[in-house]
Amino acid sequence: MSEQSTLTYARVNDDVIRMLDKPTFKWWALFIPTLIFVGFGLFCFIHQVYSGLGVAGYRHPIFWGVYITDFVFWVGIAHSGTLISAILFLFRANFRMSIYRIAEGMTVFAVLTAGLFPIIHLGRPWNFYWLFPYPNQRELWVNFKSPLLWDVFAVSTYLTVSALFFFIGMIPDIAAIRDRVTEVPRKIVYSILSLGWKGSNWEWLHYSRAYLFFAAFATPLVLSVHSVVSWDFAMSNLPGWHTTIFAPYFVAGAIFSGLGMVITLTVPIRKIFHLEDYITLDNYDGMAKLIILTSGIVGYAYAIEFFMAWYSGSPAEWGQFYYRATGEYALFYWIMVVCNVLIPLPLWFKSIRRNIKILFIVSIFINIGMWFERFNIIVLSLSHGFDPAAWGIYKPSWVELGITVGSFAWFFMFFLIFLKTLPSVSIAEMKELLPVPRKEAKT
Amino acid sequence: MRKGIKILSVPVLAIVILLGFYFYSAESSDQGPVQPIRFSHKIHAGEDQLPCQFCHSFVDVSPNPGIPSVKKCMGCHQHIVGRDVDYDFDGTTINIRNEISKVREYWANKEPIPWTKVNSTPGYLRFTHKRHIKRGFECAQCHGDVAAMDQVYSADRLNMGFCITCHTDNAKDHEELTHLKDCLTCHY
Amino acid sequence: MSEDKKGGIKRRDFLKIIGVAGGTAAVASSCSEPVEQIIPYVIPPEGIIPGVPNWYASTCRECPAGCGILVKNREGRAIKIEGNSKSPINNGASCARGQAALQGLYNPDRIKSPLSKNDAGKLQPLGWEEAEKTLTEKIEQLRGNGKTGNIVFLSNHISGTLGKLVGEWMDALGGKHIEYETFAHEPLKEANRISFGIDKIPTYHIDKTEYLLSFGADFIETWLSPVEYTKQFSKMHSYKDKTIGKFVHVEPRASLTASSADQWVSIKPGTEGILALGIANAIVQSGQSPSGGGGLRGLLSQYSSGKVSEITGVPEQTITQIANEFSSMQPSLAIGGGVSVTSTNATETLVAINILNYVAGNIGDTVDFGDTLTISNANSFQDITSLASSMENGEVDILFLYDVNPVFTLPKQLNFKESLGKVPFVVSFSSFIDETSELANIILPDNTPIESWGDYSPRESVHALIQPVMSPVFNTKGTGDVILSVSGQVEELNGRFTQTTFYDYLQDSWKEIWTGASGVGDFDAFWTESLENGGYYKDAASKQVSISSGVSRVKFSEPEFAGDGDFYFMAYPSYRYYDGRGANKPWLQELPEALSTGVWGSWVEVHPDTAKKLNVEMGDFLSLESPEGVIETQVYVYQGIRPDTLSVMIGQGHTSYGRYAKDRGVNPIDILPLSTDALSGGFAWLSTKVKASKVQKHEQFVQTQYTTTQHDRNIAQAVALTELQKGLHHEEHHEPDFYPPREYDRYRWGMAIDLQKCVGCGACVTACYAENNIAFVGKDMVAKRRDMAWIRIERYFEESNNDAGFETRFLPMMCQQCGNAPCEPVCPVFATYHNPEGLNGMVYNRCVGTRYCANNCTYKVRKFNWFEYKWPEPLNWQLNPDVTVRSMGVMEKCSFCVQRISHAKDLAKDDGRDVGDGEFKVACEQACPAEAIVFGNLEDHESKASKLSHDDRGYKVLAEVNTEPGITYLKKVTQDKA
């Protein structure tokens, strides 16, 4: 790793911990708007709870819309964080080291965002706890056969495990910060968070083992979570939802969108905090290659859906897909195809993969395309079901858009706080990449 | 100081949980509402031994037991004006004749008596007294020993757990249990 | 219902004190429990047990048909109307309008007390005594001036005792009683006078025919007695013994009635008579007439198929085909006289139809003059026009208006509104402030029929009783009582009436009926029995008639049309609003019009070719200009109308009348000229041409179904009669299932719906609203497809090789109560599940509102409570206490009327037995005039529903999804093109 040759252990600490300096005006300029939008989203939600779900654009037969789109979108975003931190960890892909902390943070905050939507979209959100199996005087339990309950378990497990994984990976780094900071309140907080980490060989021994197991758990978990999310749809009988390829299709799509989001997030961070030495072009090259792969899978899924719809001979199936490409929502469908399949194509060229600007633009299109993919799957399938008498068109209302914007703000709010409070680059693991200091060159 | 907070937090948490549990599971209060007339079930059902159905006469033919009409009250109180004595009504001293004269007043004005409901079920519940009485259940099974109450109060928390426990215990066979635990038996 | 007579009204006064425990049960399922009160009766009404419903027989007065009804009373409130199966008219069925009568009773816009106009011209409330005194004074003043004759009582057709009282009263005052019905069917009367010498409207026996030929008679919608004739039609047209009767409908527009026809013949407006003569001629020519045509041969011979075809636009071969069928498929029947085809030659047309019936030998068989309709006795349109002119001339000093809205229903050219201004004192008995009553000087609001005593005799053989089912909702008073009370106060009339209450008057009047009936025994017994049966029904002897020679003197002309527009203009009566009186009932506004599925508005039907020519699309606005005026309304593109015709329904376009009716849609009567039918003098509804031009305005056309075809989904299936006769091969192949099939113990509730019988009238939909506390949501919400109806009538226009090029199919779609319900496993909290009796249970209070069930519902029949829906006081009085009122955020759907199942099981349990077949009916089944819906226990293999579900025509909708529905549909039967 030639670019990193100028790095020393001490500089890693310096650079990473410097990111936690007092927030600048620029940071506030970003942070305050997020608070405002979160507030607006909250207002929309309260309005919705008070007036009824009717203030959203929902209508018969489109009972799920933007909220569930947002849910799937954010769960999808979450996925590449775990992919980068856990799966690539298991594969010992070194290009993950510099970005995995950001990616993991993204995971946690995205799940945190995603987890709101199942509650937001409920008709009676004040009863959301009925979805959890808890002993009650009614002697009633929950329906474990419902994919929504699988969701409850999958998402809450995912949130717990990814948050723990995020936190455990950070313990040594928090210790490093603890050792640096001098102001008393921060020192106390970091001291508590570091759990008294000292970096002894005994600690490292168990730590490495535990971390490995976490990675080993997180990998099947991440695959299961998006499979479960896909089963919310695939387990139903609705044309356009009821297909067997949904699990791998959704997982690939999730990784695809997550990588897009990682690039969207890291490019500005890299620039602002001058992390060029850490997040290198090689890193981006590696991610871009993964994007090509997942974009290919997603594109294949789009095509095979059409083929299967035609091959099934079912008028409802074929009607659904014909409708997607030609109906009222055709624009959305083609936005999805262009953003997710066509725009990533130039990444086959190495020079483009290493061009940060182009990569950044592509990543934004991927984010847009993947949002529309979820919208298309959810809304278009619902609007064109079995019975033509019950077909309908859905338009999101300002409340839904407000909550969606609020959810982005909510995510970025956490992310901005994260940037200023926790190490965005793994200090300990970066050091593993650096040449080990030896008095005598090792033979 | 940190240690102090830690030590404090344990009992505080425990108290919160215990209080929560208490409110959750506590038997409902044995204080009934204040009614327009201090009508004592203890006198009517207890001392005078009137059977419940004497006044609540529709209990075996209708979902509703029926609240006696003023006319029904007057059926007896036309003649019974009550002793002019003080009576300890759940700790409040009342004059029996005074209270009975209130009934006569309502009757004279041809006004109904606006009783406050003591035992109420939510709107999404279709409870029928008829089936339960026909099955042979005693009123006291749900309403408690009304004959010993001056002011009637809700003896049990009439919640779903209460219903279900009884339904489960009293089912004759599996088929009946299925029916008695079928949601549509009570909710539609 | 039986016992004390005198105290009838008094007794129910106490029902005012309601809210006995359980009356509160219909409160929304909220968590917090506010302090509830129990208000007991002061004096308990006899025979009323709180929590147990009482049923009272009465008579529906929503249209002149006079169907018998049973009104369900719970704790003193009328909560449901059902057809009275003892009534010979409707035999237990009802229509949407009848069901919605409750919303007239509880309408929030009802006049709550007497009103009188103050000096500022505003209506102000006053007490009854004062109101009656005012009226008395006016009458006395008039008598003092010696102008006794200048009193007119204008009412609708009130054939019973009230009519008699009004007549006597007017006699006493020297006034005049005029009965005005918007749709009085005068040409029908006149044609019968010309043809048979009988000035009456007969009854028809559609059920006894094999072949029904209707010339614009919309008997499923408004014609004469829609429920009765729908029921008869269903009998005649249903598939039994391997055959069905055939129904051909001739009309320029494919009305709802035409949609049920096997063949719709699109005809040039006003030329139906010519076609009838052409058919008669073809029959005579081919020697198929039993009478050989008699003396009519000469007349008929002028109407060769070729010529007729040219005039009417009906292909020659269709004429011969109908002629052949009409004479060969005996007994046959031709009917006519629908309002929308009443043009200036309407009587001639109907004479021609009579000739056709005569030629085919139908008179006496299927047309019955032994039992004629009393609406024949309503006054003629000429009486109305002369009333208007005498009002204009100041010859009317006091005008009483009872249950009529002439300002709305009469053409503007008559200037009724202006004439009304010239009447010094106008008294209205209206329940609503409508276009007419708002001009009244004093309003003395009548009780609705549900609150008052009365009777009504729709035909000679039927004396139907109206009894108060509950005490008046507002401070209203029966008009009969007002008349008697005022008469008692007018000095000179003192002693004219011995009775002081209308109830006494009614009983005295019924003593005459009793005398006429048998006159033996006890009147009280007769009275009680009549009350229980809903009236006294006689057997009517049939009466033989013969064609009079007068028919040959009739000149069969072509109709005349005012204006020089390009399009004939049809104003057709709506089966939802009748002449507009239904427009303030939200159930009727929200009931989708079957053909367009449009709601809460009015529209003009435009043929697709015409739409192209006019450059308009669905939802654009079109301006229709006749010599009399202009209306602007929305376009509904409909292939079931002639390209040279535009049509708008009657009933909307109120400028007053209440919150639901006001400023909604247009009133087509506004642009009709004052044309009359030449022979009868009746109003000619189809008598103008209009110019149509596009207006720069577009709004969403609010419908409940935006598609017209099935997109190959095979939802509403049909089978050809010939194929059926050959015998269908039932493919019984069972796909292997992952799980074993479900088994049931005693009950598996199921339903069979015969699409051959369903006429799409929507009675089931409204009955369902009434029974199940379904919220109405208004136009804006329906525009977002948020209507809450548990039943939707899907209508599809299938391509067909018939003349029209399409065939209409209706399919009532509600929860299919699937055995393998897709909605059930996806609910995370078991709010919907399968009950041991095969019901797909929906537990509202457990629902958290994920709406996953609705997404996964193959049939999309689940409805979600997007908001907390409110019923404005006192509409909420109608709510069924046996059904939870759903709160915001929960799902709901058809429950198969589980409250009725529960009730039936409760009764069966009292006797220690199982529920038997037909012991109870679900609301939609009960209402259905076509008997298309049959509900029952599928585990009982002898039950009607069980048998029907194994019928040859039976199929499950979207069976390929393997949902194992509990509802079996029976395919519609199509007749091959002859």
Place this chain on the structure above:
Amino acid sequence: MSDKQGVLGIFSYLDVTIETVKKLRDSGFNNLRVFSPFPTHEIEEVMDEPESIVRFFTLGGAMLGAACGVAFTVLTSMDWPISVSAKPIVSLPPFMVIIFELTILMGALATLLGLLINSRLRRDTPRSMYDTRFSEDKFGVMITCSKDGVKDVEEILTSQGAEDIKFDGV
């Protein structure tokens, strides 16, 4: 205060650290702790600690999770059997998802527990024997020995070129 004494040597180089460890061990000092800013196999090898028992926590947790999953889904379904869509009351395919998620969840929680218990965070070494540079770029070797051995240790550390030497309690 016991007769044990802690000595801490601080080094800049990994190879020197490892050599020191070897030397100390050769000299009979076995109670050693090595501090490093990142985990390396070299230290792990030279320290030769027994295999971490965190894995048993993980395995136990996962198995307990699976068992809980089975018991939870099956027992709650049987508690009030509610039939949906003609599926059996106990229908394992859909339960597998729940069982799987609970396996992961409890496995992960047990791993965390194992980590916290085994690495004895906060209690491993006295605070004074820690140097903040360990989290940056220095290595440390801590020797716990009897008071007699302190001299020898100090000697070895000095000879190895320790940049700094600290004594517990001094």
